[in-house]
Amino acid sequence: MPVLANPEAVATCCRYIDYDLNRAFTSTILNSKATPDDPYEVRRARELNQLVGPKSSDQAFDFLLDLHNTTANMGACLILESSYSIFTLHLCHYLKLQNPDLSCCVFQYLFSRKESLGLDSVAKNGLTLELGPQPQGVLRADIYSQMRALVISAMDFIELFNQGTAFPAFDMEIYKTLDRVNFPLTEDGALAGTIHPQLQDQDLEPLKPGAPIFKLFNGEDVLYEGDSTVFPLFINEAAYYEKHLAFMKSEKITISVPALSALTSASTLAL
Amino acid sequence: MPVLANPEAVATCCRYIDYDLNRAFTSTILNSKATPDDPYEVRRARELNQLVGPKSSDQAFDFLLDLHNTTANMGACLILESSYSIFTLHLCHYLKLQNPDLSCCVFQYLFSRKESLGLDSVAKNGLTLELGPQPQGVLRADIYSQMRALVISAMDFIELFNQGTAFPAFDMEIYKTLDRVNFPLTEDGALAGTIHPQLQDQDLEPLKPGAPIFKLFNGEDVLYEGDSTVFPLFINEAAYYEKHLAFMKSEKITISVPALSALTSASTLAL
Numbered sequence: 001m002p003v004l005a006n007p008e009a010v011a012t013c014c015r016y017i018d019y020d021l022n023r024a025f026t027s028t029i030l031n032s033k034a035t036p037d038d039p040y041e042v043r044r045a046r047e048l049n050q051l052v053g054p055k056s057s058d059q060a061f062d063f064l065l066d067l068h069n070t071t072a073n074m075g076a077c078l079i080l081e082s083s084y085s086i087f088t089l090h091l092c093h094y095l096k097l098q099n100p101d102l103s104c105c106v107f108q109y110l111f112s113r114k115e116s117l118g119l120d121s122v123a124k125n126g127l128t129l130e131l132g133p134q135p136q137g138v139l140r141a142d143i144y145s146q147m148r149a150l151v152i153s154a155m156d157f158i159e160l161f162n163q164g165t166a167f168p169a170f171d172m173e174i175y176k177t178l179d180r181v182n183f184p185l186t187e188d189g190a191l192a193g194t195i196h197p198q199l200q201d202q203d204l205e206p207l208k209p210g211a212p213i214f215k216l217f218n219g220e221d222v223l224y225e226g227d228s229t230v231f232p233l234f235i236n237e238a239a240y241y242e243k244h245l246a247f248m249k250s251e252k253i254t255i256s257v258p259a260l261s262a263l264t265s266a267s268t269l270a271l
Numbered sequence: 272m273p274v275l276a277n278p279e280a281v282a283t284c285c286r287y288i289d290y291d292l293n294r295a296f297t298s299t300i301l302n303s304k305a306t307p308d309d310p311y312e313v314r315r316a317r318e319l320n321q322l323v324g325p326k327s328s329d330q331a332f333d334f335l336l337d338l339h340n341t342t343a344n345m346g347a348c349l350i351l352e353s354s355y356s357i358f359t360l361h362l363c364h365y366l367k368l369q370n371p372d373l374s375c376c377v378f379q380y381l382f383s384r385k386e387s388l389g390l391d392s393v394a395k396n397g398l399t400l401e402l403g404p405q406p407q408g409v410l411r412a413d414i415y416s417q418m419r420a421l422v423i424s425a426m427d428f429i430e431l432f433n434q435g436t437a438f439p440a441f442d443m444e445i446y447k448t449l450d451r452v453n454f455p456l457t458e459d460g461a462l463a464g465t466i467h468p469q470l471q472d473q474d475l476e477p478l479k480p481g482a483p484i485f486k487l488f489n490g491e492d493v494l495y496e497g498d499s500t501v502f503p504l505f506i507n508e509a510a511y512y513e514k515h516l517a518f519m520k521s522e523k524i525t526i527s528v529p530a531l532s533a534l535t536s537a538s539t540l541a542l
Contacts, residue, residue: 013512014285071406135342135406137509141468141486194412215412238408241284 005048005066005119008040013137015239016041022068023117030055053122063087064123065154069143070132071238072247073201076102076146079109079128080174081116088125090167090260094157099149105204107233107250110177127154133201136238166262175204175231175250183246184214184222193217195236195246207232207249214246276319276337276390279311284408286510287312293339294388301326324393334358335394336425340414341403342509343518344472347373347417350380350399351445352387359396361438361531365428366421373417376475378504378521381448398425404472407509437533446475446502446521454517455485455493464488466507466517474506478520485517 004010006021016022018039029042030049052061070077076099078092089106096104107130120126129150134143161167184192193216199207206229207213214222224230230249234240237247275281277292287293289310300313301320323332341348347370349363360377367375380399391397400421405414432438455463464487470478477500478484485493495501501520505511508518 071409133406135404135409135509137407137512138342138507139462139465140507141465141471144465145468191410194410194415197412197416200412236409236411238406241408 001052003048003051006041006044008044015136018042021045022119025049025055025117025119025121026115027055048119049122052119055122061123062125063158064120064126065151066118066120066126066128067147067151068128068130069134069147070130070234071135072132072203072234072236074105074130074132074203074233076104076150077130077132077233078104078106079130080106081118081121081126081128082108082110083116083121084108085125086258086260087161088127089172089255089257091127091154091157093170093172093257094167095150095153096172098153098156099146102146102150104150106172106174108174108176109248161260161263164262167260169257169259171254171256173252173254175233175252178230178249178251180248181213181232181246182244183241184216185244191217193220193222196221199232199247200236203233203235203247204231206230272323274319274322277312277315279315286407289313292316293390296320296326296388296390296392297386298326319390320393323390326393332394333396334429335391335397336422337389337391337397337399338418338422339399339401340405340418341401341505342406343403343474343505343507345376345401345403345474345504347375347421348401348403348504349375349377350401351377352389352392352397352399353379353381354387354392355379356396357529357531358432359398360443360526360528362398362425362428364441364443364528365438366424367443369424369427370417370420373421375421377443377445379445379447380519432531432534435533438531440528440530442525442527444523444525446504446523449501449520449522451519452484452503452517453515454512455487456515462488464493467492470503470518471507474504474518475502477501478503 006016009016009021019041021041021044024041024045029045034043034046049055052064054060078095080088092104092106118128120128129147131143131147134140186192193214196212196215198211199213207224208229209224209226211224212221213224216222226249231252232247233250234245235247277287280287280292290312292312292315295312295316300316305314305317320326323335325331349366351359363375363377389399391399400418402414402418405411457463464485467483467486469482470484478495479500480495480497482495483492484495487493497520502523503518504521505516506518508516
């Protein structure tokens with residue numbers, strides 16, 4: 001079932017009207033009593049929760065693909081919720097194998113809060129496809145065709161699983177959130193500089209201690225002061241300026257994923 | 272004198288609030304009587320007209336640089352108003368010579384209406400600097416530093432002119448608007464396809480008859496049916512979706528620009 005998550009924001013070509021929908025799927029928001037003054041996205045989050053959830057209930061959809069794009073040069077990034085399932089990891093592996101030209105990376109986005117905040121957390125399993133770079137308000141044929149290929153591959157995988165296919169164990173590299181890095185600000189809270197030209201577009205490339213990360217408007221460089229190499233993501237994402245977020249730091253780890261047994265009951269996944 | 276043309280739009284990170292400010296500097300809008308219901312940008316256009324104009328009057332500023340950016344891959348594009356001056360052409364030539372790494376192109380943007388609609392038409396002479404690609408809501412260090420270099424060069428040129436420098440005649444290639452090309456639409460007015468991947472990012476590259484320009488969502492290609500090679504600009508510019516404009520076609524011509532005599536009076540240009 002395809003759903004346009006935020007039709008009002010789409011109509012005005014912005015990320016959201018009143019409240020970031022991508023942070024609205026908390027149990028607090030979903031379960032609190034509706035009032036006439038609720039922001040549009042709070043109301044919409046509850047509608048979507050009724051449609052594909054309720055979150056954490058037996059009636060919730062088995063699987064949800066959340067389709068996003070970013071102004072950052074992240075390529076085809078598969079974003080796992082904090083509480084990802086073995087099923088979702090097998091899906092990621094399948095997407096990587098079926099789309100080798102996209103060089104998909106798998107990223108585990110951990111929010112500072114423990115609870116998952118995104119729409120895909122409402123279903124029992126979920127995955128966010130984050131493709132870029134694409135400016136806001138622009139549809140690029142290359143990004144669109146990559147997204148289409150990934151969605152088709154995901155449907156293929158679920159169909160194979162539903163038909164009783166088992167999937168063997170594998171090892172996979174994933175990027176795991178370490179921390180966020182904020183833009184340098186003036187005392188008045190205005191931007192004091194930009195992402196350094198040497199960091200711009202270098203998402204998922206190693207960032208070494210001492211490398212420049214910001215170019216201040218006064219001409220000075222700000223260097224990365226960490227003590228280990230990290231992998232930045234969401235570098236210069238338009239939607240994160242209001243959060244002052246310049247980029248996310250991640251570490252690259254290898255995880256061992258156990259085999260996914262074939263379905264034995266007659267139940268199949270409902271999308 | 273630096274001026275932020277549309278502070279309300281900047282505050283909400285959009286192109287405009289009520290009315291496209293970049294089309295608001297017509298004599299009809301500027302000279303009609305103010306009413307309480309006037310859109311924000313209509314009021315703002317009149318304020319700016321008082322500040323740097325009035326348009327077509329003796330009190331108008333001698334020169335105005337209008338700083339813009341685009342999601343299109345246009346590099347550093349110098350946009351002339353329809354009624355450009357020899358002074359402005361010499362400025363363009365100077366900017367090209369002083370910034371060879373930017374490969375500046377000069378573009379004459381002719382609107383279907385004869386009157387110039389942009390802010391730079393309010394001053395006696397004006398030039399728009401259009402730099403890209405940069406997503407809306409994002410500040411890229413490379414674009415920012417190019418803009419800075421061009422503004423400094425423009426100030427240098429004006430300073431040289433004010434100090435009595437004469438500039439010799441030269442020939443220059445410019446791109447001249449031919450026509451606009453609209454997106455293919457469905458009967459309901461929705462997008463029926465995207466810019467073709469072979470055309471995306473190919474601003475100012477020759478577009479030959481028979482080359483694909485759109486990829487329809489049904490998979491078909493739409494070919495360019497013109498009978499001569501043209502040079503597209505503003506390919507997939509975010510702000511033009513609402514106008515259904517997919518790109519502008521231009522022709523490349525060479526113009527001969529006469530010498531610019533040295534200032535003889537004590538008057539200098541006021542910016």
